[in-house]
Amino acid sequence: MEVVERQFQVLDNEPVYKQCTHCGAPIQLPDSQSPEAREGTLWSDAYLEVRDSSEPQMLGKCGACGAIGCLAELPAMKEATPLAGGTDHAFEPLTVDDYAVLVDNLEAISAPFHSYLRIRFWQLSNERRRGADVPLPLTAVERANLVELLKLLGEAPADRLMKAQGLRQLEDFEAAEAVLTEPFDAQLSPIIERLRRLGRDRDVRLVKVFSGDPRQAAALVSI
Numbered sequence: 358m359e360v361v362e363r364q365f366q367v368l369d370n371e372p373v374y375k376q377c378t379h380c381g382a383p384i385q386l387p388d389s390q391s392p393e394a395r396e397g398t399l400w401s402d403a404y405l406e407v408r409d410s411s412e413p414q415m416l417g418k419c420g421a422c423g424a425i426g427c428l429a430e431l432p433a434m435k436e437a438t439p440l441a442g443g444t445d446h447a448f449e450p451l452t453v454d455d456y457a458v459l460v461d462n463l464e465a466i467s468a469p470f471h472s473y474l475r476i477r478f479w480q481l482s483n484e485r486r487r488g489a490d491v492p493l494p495l496t497a498v499e500r501a502n503l504v505e506l507l508k509l510l511g512e513a514p515a516d517r518l519m520k521a522q523g524l525r526q527l528e529d530f531e532a533a534e535a536v537l538t539e540p541f542d543a544q545l546s547p548i549i550e551r552l553r554r555l556g557r558d559r560d561v562r563l564v565k566v567f568s569g570d571p572r573q574a575a576a577l578v579s580i
């Protein structure tokens with residue numbers, strides 16, 4: 358019975374509130390459900406673009422004071438309802454400039470979020486490169502972030518795909534090829550072949566590696 362009630366609470370879509378540790382304001386968490394999403398695009402830096410859907414953010418800004426926090430670490434509001442007077446504040450997404458500052462001030466963010474932070478900054482700063490005809494060189498901050506990110510990535514398929522893209526962007530084509538030479542799940546074979554070709558052509562550009570059902574796109578990087 359309790360389980361059923363909980364399911365109904367989810368269906369009711371009650372807003373969830375956490376509390377800013379800096380100013381104490383109630384922060385309304387974004388609705389993570391995206392029932393409208395029909396098409397997802399997976400890019401070669403493992404960025405999953407889902408049309409008409411905002412992606413869940415792990416790091417964000419308090420809408421009241423602008424303090425940056427980690428979603429998982431914000432305490433829940435003690436009151437069942439937010440403070441009166443229409444003082445709801447959203448958990449605002451960070452901009453690429455926010456991330457650029459954070460990658461140079463890592464002590465502001467808990468260690469478990471560092472790789473997320475570096476991946477997000479890389480993917481966000483790649484926005485201007487998506488679909489661009491000409492390769493856009495990395496800025497000094499982007500390059501430094503990418504070099505550090507590569508050290509944090511492991512051996513999971515998604516990590517290796519990110520490594521291959523990152524190494525191509527750093528123009529280390531031999532290392533990118535080496536990352537892609539180790540066997541991958543057969544489902545990823547067409548993607549791997551394409552990425553290897555790009556490396557052989559010394560092409561640093563980002564490419565779309567999958568378009569279609571967003572769940573399928575997400576599954577590809579979680580194999």
Ligand SMILES: [Zn+2]
Pocket residue numbers: 377378379380381382419420421422423424
């Ligand atoms: Zn605040």
